[in-house]
Amino acid sequence: MVADVQGRAPRGCPHCGTQIAPVLLACPSCQSLVHSDDLNRLAAEAARAIQVSDVSAALAAWRQALDLLPPDSTQHKVVSAHILDLSRALDSRRSGTKHPSPWAKGATGLGALGALLFKLKFALTFVLTKAKLLLFGLTKGGTLFSMLLSAGVYWTIWGWKFAFGIVLSIYIHEMGHVQALQRYGIKATAPMFIPGIGAVIRLKQYPTDAREDARVGLAGPLWGLGAALAVYAIYRVTNVAVWGAIAHFGAWVNLFNLVPVWQLDGARGFRALTRRQRWIAVAVIAVMWFATSEGLLVLLGVAAAATLGFGRAADEPDDTALLQYAFLVGILSLMTRIAVPATRP
Amino acid sequence: MTQPSAGAPVGSLQFERAERDAAASSLTCGGCGQPVTTSYYEVNGKVTCQRCRNRIMAGWNRGSSGGRFAKALGLGLGAAVLGAGIYFGIAALTGYEFGLVAIVVGVLVGGAVRTGSNGRGGRRYQLLAMFLTYTAVVVTDSTLIARELKKQWRARGDSAQAAAGSPAAVAPGLDAAVAAEAPRTSHLPRPLAVAVALGLIVVLAYAAPIMIGITSPIHLLIAGFALYEAWKLNRGVAFQVTGPYQAAARPAA
Numbered sequence: 001m002v003a004d005v006q007g008r009a010p011r012g013c014p015h016c017g018t019q020i021a022p023v024l025l026a027c028p029s030c031q032s033l034v035h036s037d038d039l040n041r042l043a044a045e046a047a048r049a050i051q052v053s054d055v056s057a058a059l060a061a062w063r064q065a066l067d068l069l070p071p072d073s074t075q076h077k078v079v080s081a082h083i084l085d086l087s088r089a090l091d092s093r094r095s096g097t098k099h100p101s102p103w104a105k106g107a108t109g110l111g112a113l114g115a116l117l118f119k120l121k122f123a124l125t126f127v128l129t130k131a132k133l134l135l136f137g138l139t140k141g142g143t144l145f146s147m148l149l150s151a152g153v154y155w156t157i158w159g160w161k162f163a164f165g166i167v168l169s170i171y172i173h174e175m176g177h178v179q180a181l182q183r184y185g186i187k188a189t190a191p192m193f194i195p196g197i198g199a200v201i202r203l204k205q206y207p208t209d210a211r212e213d214a215r216v217g218l219a220g221p222l223w224g225l226g227a228a229l230a231v232y233a234i235y236r237v238t239n240v241a242v243w244g245a246i247a248h249f250g251a252w253v254n255l256f257n258l259v260p261v262w263q264l265d266g267a268r269g270f271r272a273l274t275r276r277q278r279w280i281a282v283a284v285i286a287v288m289w290f291a292t293s294e295g296l297l298v299l300l301g302v303a304a305a306a307t308l309g310f311g312r313a314a315d316e317p318d319d320t321a322l323l324q325y326a327f328l329v330g331i332l333s334l335m336t337r338i339a340v341p342a343t344r345p
Numbered sequence: 346m347t348q349p350s351a352g353a354p355v356g357s358l359q360f361e362r363a364e365r366d367a368a369a370s371s372l373t374c375g376g377c378g379q380p381v382t383t384s385y386y387e388v389n390g391k392v393t394c395q396r397c398r399n400r401i402m403a404g405w406n407r408g409s410s411g412g413r414f415a416k417a418l419g420l421g422l423g424a425a426v427l428g429a430g431i432y433f434g435i436a437a438l439t440g441y442e443f444g445l446v447a448i449v450v451g452v453l454v455g456g457a458v459r460t461g462s463n464g465r466g467g468r469r470y471q472l473l474a475m476f477l478t479y480t481a482v483v484v485t486d487s488t489l490i491a492r493e494l495k496k497q498w499r500a501r502g503d504s505a506q507a508a509a510g511s512p513a514a515v516a517p518g519l520d521a522a523v524a525a526e527a528p529r530t531s532h533l534p535r536p537l538a539v540a541v542a543l544g545l546i547v548v549l550a551y552a553a554p555i556m557i558g559i560t561s562p563i564h565l566l567i568a569g570f571a572l573y574e575a576w577k578l579n580r581g582v583a584f585q586v587t588g589p590y591q592a593a594a595r596p597a598a
Binding site (some may be wrong): 026079153 | 355356358360361362364365371381385387435439440444448561563564566567588
């Protein structure tokens, strides 16, 4: 359909007087940037964030700036490259050697007890920061409302305990994506639940490269695995069937998400893998299928093998993505073997 | 932490004017590269002169509407068959019947119809994509219903056989009863009856997703989501032209 749109009134360029079409980001005649003030503000914000070592905030500011720059401009190219550098620095900082804090040094001096206290402090900090994010996610009206709606639908089929259990499992999976997106400063919508489908998050900005995309994609199943393991631990302690059923469901759903097709998390993980790494992933899937006979792994294997023939493999290997994918396939496949008593949850 | 050093230094960037290569630094047409002197158009975000705009629009309007629709129908039908094949293939491979495959079907059909329409989209292509997606869902759902019916018939057959095996059923007189039945069943149905029966089967098949949805709302939601994907992919905003816009009377200093 051709739309010969009149649309919004064009702005006149303050420098040369040329009318600027509403969708253009710079005057086509003298190249004055339309959002010059915002760009300078965002650059200053990013610089301040770097000064306090908040790389995620700097990334968020630069990504916002990128949206205001003409894609064919030199500034766009330089800012894109800078975002890539910052994002890689963020990953290498996490995997690099960490210098012990003075607190840790003091704790080490106290021997085994000190080490235990330090580990407890680390675990507590980890749980509290993640719990804060999980609670913060519930303050979004759309997320909470759609979550309750989904729980209601599942309730009518499987009862309230299982319904709320699976909705929380899906929520934790989605918050894994949210945490990774925040880490890389990528704008996205809050999770929205769709009964029968799961939940979706729509990205407002694109990941810079396949590595970033894989980290964001696989963060969901990693958090989902954490939730399933926690629920499984509760099941082992209490021996209440519904916990086992929720753990089994959580493992199955997260494994399903690893199918490397379409918009599923597995497809995002696979984008970062070279051809050789994809063969390794296929081999891991095959081994787990022989070990567990889980039918879903056949689907994973077929889809993964198909990417060898049709999908475009990455040029650079991403060992982290491969390790995460293989680890997820391994543990989640084993978890699908959880024997749940045949009572209605 | 230290500032990453790879690439050009971001600190030295200015955000007053866009820096481009020399060819694009003045008001030139994105199509032919010629300088624009008086006015320009914006075609999908690109600065375009009047001549190029006219050429692009003429190209867009080329070909017959019926031809495009027939191509969209053919490709969409192929995608629907492929989608149904994927559904049955996965069921055969894994033993699971994934209702979620319906969404993949929606995307396949939607994409195929869009390709057939030369990327135009629009209401009639949206309706075509939705109809073909729904038909693919009908085919997969009909097999579910057929399987259930088969089970019921088999169960009924078994109970009839059990009854036939009882002493009362093998009593004399059975042959006469069967003989009395025979003329009724051997009547060939009239063409009208066949047409009515076929019509009824088609209506029932198309009602299958809704009937299944009454007992399983999730099934209906997934089908709805598949239809939404097919509809979304054929939205009719693919080509936007705005303008004309006045170029500067005098160049910038």
